[in-house]
Amino acid sequence: MSKIHIPTPLRQYVGKQSSVEVTGTTVGEAMSSLVAQHPDLRKHLYTDEGKLRSFVNVYVNDEDIRYLQKEATAVKDGDDISIVPSIAGGIAG
């Protein structure tokens, strides 16, 4: 099992948890496990075509998956996966 850290703006879709335990040997599987447990999260993370939204970055431990193998990046037990969306504070938009 690995852990996905949920950023504050998305915690309302996972029952207010700050992290969720997931199964999977790749980032793609871990993220699928996450949205299977919390379907409301899907549209905030993925487009209708099933691609990860571009303002959402995913890290395994401290590395951006775009520079690893993207969603095929391997995930081991105990790894930390972080979802990092852009935040700007203040006025909306």
Add this chain to the structure above:
Amino acid sequence: MATTTEIPVTLNKDEILRYSRHLIMPEVGMEGQQKLKAARVLCIGTGGLGSPLALYLAAAGVGTLGLVDFDVVDYTNLQRQIIHSTADVGRKKLDSAADKLKGINPYLNLRTFDTRLSSANALELFREFDIIADGTDNFPTRYLVNDACVLTGKPNVYGSIFRFEGQASVFATEDGPCYRCLYPEPPPPGLVPSCAEGGVLGILPGLVGVMQATEVIKLILGIGDPLIGRLLLIDALGMKFRELKLRKNPDCPACGTHPTVTKLIDYNEFCGIRGEEKPVASGVPEIQVEELKRRLDAKEDLFVLDVREPHEYQICNLGGYLIPLNDLPKRVNELDSSREIVVHCKMGGRSAKAVAFLQQAGFSKVHNLAGGITAWSDRVDPKVPKY
């Protein structure tokens, strides 16, 4: 940190005494303090992040501080924008900030820019400074600041906050990543709530703003490990700090090997915002607060649905039936579609979404209370507190 000042910067006896606690540290010393005095830092925004940022830079002896802010001090700012006091409510933020900053350090060369930073003025403005500290509160300006920093070759000391979390980094150095390397595109408007909608713990911009000030000083002095290529994630509730590696993206449109951003663009358009931002789902039937009052007073059979959160209900309410917006899909069967329903929230945005949802669920007698409980307080019953 190279500056274009040709005249050697000296410190007088007063300044030497003032900065003694810097001077006695080998990491700063006279040379470091002179670098601080020669430095020119532009702070974009004198709000939550800008307050502690500017205060500490002034205290530290940064020689020239530029402030960009067009806004006026609002009562709700005082919970976190500690450079402003109660007596400043209604004043221009620049004037309020200038008083406090010069009060802390009369040696400060303060330059104020009472303007909204825009594609028309950013490049010219940035050229006069060495480091830019981004304390802004919206996505279009974040991208504008980033692109202008990349185009003018100035580092962008970045901080951002939301509720209990913050981010900090240093973007746009020559070899480091820029903001667009991390986030090539902004989120669609409305997907990430603002402080006014989501709230923010007052201390949070204090924490993050001082981190920004720290990074500015480290860059000027050339000491320590700056947050270049590092994204610091701050979780104030857990008091946990994590760090993610940021890389310069060779395909980055702004700072990559073949940049496509060669001039500043329309950032509102880039972020999908058109014109004045009004949180209304188009075509949703509305009712004005005066009419609601009239009909309630006439004891008409109206069902008032409140889609705010429980903690908001505790602040003030119209006696409505509370189903928070996110719970509405699960709890829609608690509502009677044969009755006439007026939906309200704080300002009319969430309730508009609720009305649209209910219409799709087959409810035909639903109206959105335009302006929400805020409009009720403004126009019907001033005893209802605003928040």
